[in-house]
Amino acid sequence: MDLSTSGFALLALVAVIVLLLIYIAAGSGKSKRNAILIVGRSGTGENKSVGKTALLKQLKNSEQPKYGLLPSLVVNSAEITVNGKPVRVMDVPGMVPSLLEDLLDRAKGIIFMVDSSEIRDHARRDAEILHDVLTQGSIMKEKIPMLIFCNKSDLIASSSPDVSLGIRDLRREGCGDAVKTYLERELQLIRSSAVNAVETAGGTKQKQKEFLGFEEEVFRFEHVPNKLTFASGSVIKGNIDPVQKFMAETTA
Amino acid sequence: MIYQFCIFDRGGMVLWMGKFEQLTKVSGSPMDLLVRSVLLEDRAGATNFACRDYLMEWKFANEYGLIFAVLYSRIYKAHYAGQLLENVKTEFLSQYGETIKGGNYDKLDLSPFSSTFRIIWKRVEAASNAKPQEATPVEQRKVVKPITETPVLAKPIGRTDQAQPVIEKKEQPFSFGNDAPTAPDAQAPRASQKMTKDDLLKKIMARKNKGKSNEPQSAAPEAPVKREKTKRLPSENKSITKAAMGALDHSTGGAEDEEEQQVERVRQQFMEAPASDYDLIPADESELNDDTVAEVQDDSKVMSFFKGLAGIKELTKEDLAPALQKLQDQLVGKNVAVNIAEQLCNSVGASLEGIKPGSFSSVSRLVRSAMTDALTRLLTPKQSIDILSQAKSVKKNEKRPFVVVFCGVNGVGKSTSLAKVCFYLQQQGLVVHLAACDTFRSGAVEQLRTHARCLKAELHEQGYNKDAASVAKYAITTAAKSNADVVLIDTAGRMQDNEPLMRSLAKLISVNSPDRIFFVGEALVGNDAVDQLTKFDSAISTLAPPQSVPRHVDGIILTKFDTIDDKVGAAVSMVYATGQPIVFVGVGQTYMDLRKVNSKALVNALLK
Structure with missing residues (x-):
């Protein structure tokens, strides 16, 4: 009787230790960069969403939910198989910017979503988020690759390159270039005021922010050490090849 | 009359949606608006939400991460909406609950649910028609119509039990006393809170009526207006000559030497004095708090691991109540307005009800971490607060100056904040002009002129009156x-x-259409914060002359922030009241004492 009780106790102890070990093993994996993040601003109403959750659903199910989508309240996360390997993809709600900061430490690749049909009106907000993402401590230091995915290329007529804005030397075709120029212009402004911003109260523990690009020069995306890819497509039309290519490259 | 019924998860996927009637005069989706203005803003403790001619009610199934929402007409109310939500929730979860808990339900075909829904709807409708419906006055239903374009929520007044079906509630005669919580010890402090809330509600209702009948207010309310105006002017002004006015008006001349001395004094005070080394929380302390946050996160991981092993009871309203009450007291202790603290706690409670806590986490810890999330989400600005690049962009693209209006109650530090912002912008190489539009309080123009001289900024003024x-x-x-x-x-x-003064502010804003309207408020203010801010906000939009674009407060400047230690509650109250971010805080006397706030540090100070 005594023996069996102590035997049980021993067994229980072993079980607890094993569980703890499993937990620690699982926990240590958490700090690694093991996820691809989908980041972007929040939409502005019906059919005006940028399409982050839609992209995740498209990757996961190769189709859109029958009854549509609403703004996300929490991070959506899914395991997606790329070249036979599972990859964690996380969609960060644009309405909850406070979530982004912690998740960036887990990013091994970032898909930055832009609504190319509305880039003219929202370039500022897009650029602000992009600036935050890029200047977070380690994103540039560790050269985390980034895809700037210009969604809704099917509606692109509304964002044709505007000559008056000096977009003449476009090297590639497609809306990626217009988006690039808009973002560069806004990032230039944001960068200068980010450096000169007033101090933050209680910000002593804030992560050190990096300077984007070179101080002496007008900002260009070429100044960013990360591998940046601009590509366009349409989630709704199922045209997300650049995303799949990016994921394959990142996980390889 | 029911227009829409929607079942969606927290990730934003709509599982099932029924659209029964065409909506009119609504651009975009009301459900979208519900998520943005209620669920994301932590207002889910309220009973319902108004969007134009429609009302929405919702119910959480937290253990499944689902939200059920119904949209019905405000005029032909569906009195059975609460019961319908409850019945649909029960039926839906009994059918699909297991699949949804399994996690992979993206491809679940829910079109067969449409017929089930119709059956439930018919049944609930029939049951409610069978019972004689009592007419429920608006006040009983606790609905506050949106006064402004940004929807104002129904205040969850006196609502103590969310789980209870709404229909049951309606049958009780409404009274605050009846509604009191069961715990006798909580009754005494609650009663007094309810009185203030009652008052608040009345005020809001009154204001709403005022806003509605804009023009034909006739002579009666006009008379006191005039009286007040004359009362506030110095009495000699009634019969003064231009010369006498000039003599009185120090703003256009006067003793130059004296003024020079004054400028020198202010310069010493604002420029040469050492800048405040104010910081919200010392570095080591905030790091300490950071650790606890991390610990909580780890905890939840262990928790979810063991959750499957032990069958733990779902949290009920009663389990959460003591922890929420404690948290609410703490928030009120940190100077958060009482009704705001209550709304926040209700919302956090609603989001936790029904989930299964792990064996290792106490309820109070769970509540605390949910509140941390909610407050961080609330205080992190959703829009940019970088006025520098906005100003540059306006100048560059539109070739006109960027215009900012500072408004607020008396003596909160509008002029000082304005001078600080001016100094900051000048430091960045912008040319800043000041406009002295306080043509009312004697000495105001001189005060601003002194600042303008110190800062070498151009001042535009035309004296008083x-x-x-x-x-x-x-x-x-x-x-x-x-x-x-x-x-x-x-x-x-x-x-x-x-x-009358609010009307003149509304006029100033509609005439000049500034790029930004900053509300300057004291960090010391307690319960009045919400009243001040919401009234300024609604005055700007409702008192503006007809056919002008309605405007709102775009940002908040909190002054005297260095005087409040960790009682940073006013920040929460003000942000919650309008959803607008805190652009700057003033932390001292000199021009350099302007700061931004870190939302995480604020949350730490609040929940310490």
Whole structure:
């Protein structure tokens, strides 16, 4: 009787230790960069969403939910198989910017979503988020690759390159270039005021922010050490090849 | 009459949706609006939400991460909406609950649910028709119509039990006393809170009526308005000659030496004094707090691991109540307005009800971490608060100066904040002009002139007793001609209940359409914060002349932030009241004492 009780106790102890070990093993994996993040601003109403959750659903199910989508309240996360390997993809709600900061430490690749049909009106907000993402401590230091995915290329007529804005030397075709120029212009402004911003109260523990690009020069995306890819497509039309290519490259 | 019924998860995927009637006069989706303005803003403790001619009610199934929402007409109310939500939730979860808990339900075909829904709907409708419906006055239903374009929520007044079906509630005669919580010890402090809430509700209702019947207010309310105006002017002004006015008006001349001395004094005070080394929380302390946050996160991981092993009971309203009450007291202790603290706690409670806690986490810890999330989400600005790049962008793209109006109640530090912002923008190489539109309080123009001299900024002023709107107009035109980058407009301090003055502020704003309207508030303010801010906000939009674009407060400047230690509650109250971010905080006397706030540090200070 005594023996069996102590035997049980021993067994229980072993079980607890094993569980703890499993937990620690699982926990240590958490700090690694093991996820691809989908980041972007929040939409502005019906059919005006940028399409982050839609992209995740498209990757996961190769189709859109029958009854549509609403703004996300929490991070959506899914395991997606790329070249036979599972990859964690996380969609960060644009309405909850406070979530982004912690998740960036887990990013091994970032898909930055832009609504190319509305880039003219929202370039500022897009650029602000992009600036935050890029200047977070380690994103540039560790050269985390980034895809700037210009969604809704099917509606692109509304964002044709505007000559008056000096977009003449476009090297590639497609809306990626217009988006690039808009973002560069806004990032230039944001960068200068980010450096000169007033101090933050209680910000002593804030992560050190990096300077984007070179101080002496007008900002260009070429100044960013990360591998940046601009590509366009349409989630709704199922045209997300650049995303799949990016994921394959990142996980390889 | 029911228009829409929607079942969606927290990730934003709509599982099932029924659209039964065409919506009119609504752009975009009301469900979208519900998520944005209620669920994301932590207002889910309220009973319902109004969007134009429609009302929405919702119910959480937290253990499944689902939200059920119904949209019905405000005029032909569906009194059974609460019961319908409850029945649909029960039926839906019994059918699909297991699949949904399994996690992979993206491809679940829910079109067969449509017929089930129709059956439930018919049944609930029939049951409610069978019972004689009592007419429920608006006040009983606790609905507050949106006064402004941004929807104002129904205040969850006196609502103590969310789980209870709404229909049951309606049958009880409404009274605050009846509604009191069961715990006798909580009764005493609650009763007093309810009184203030009752008052608040009445005020809101009154204001709403005022806003509705805009013009034909006839002579009766006009009379006191005039009286007040004359009362506030110095009595000699009634019969003064121009010369006498000039003598009185120190702003256009006077003893130069004296003024020089004054400028020198202010310069010493604001520029040469050591800048405040204020910080919200010492570095080591905030790091300490950071650890606890991390610990909580780890905890939840262990928790979810063991959750499967032990069958733990779902949290009920009663389990959560003591922890929430404690948290609410703590928030109130940190100077959060009482009704705001209560709404926040209700919302956090609603989001936790029904989930299964792990064996290792106490309820209070769970509540605390949910509140941390909610407050961080609330206090992190959703829009940019970087006025520098906005100003540059406006100047560059539109070739006109960026115009900012500062408003607020008396003596909160509008002019000082304006001078600090001016100094900051000048430091960044912008040309800033000031407009003295406080043409009311004697000495205000001189105060601003002194600042302008110290800062070497150009001041546009026309002395006293002028129409503030036209002074501002003139200042902006002149500044545009001289190629200024920014115009900062100082306005007279006014109490939020002073309608004639609020009307003149609304006029100033609609005439000049500034790029930003900053509300300057004291960090010391307690329960009044919400009243001040909501009244300013609604005055700006409702008292504006007809056919002008309705405007709102775009940002908040909190002054005297260095005096409050960790009682940072006013920040929460003000952000919650309008959803607008805190752009700057003032932390001292000198021009350099302007800061931004870190939302995480604020949350730490609140929940310490």
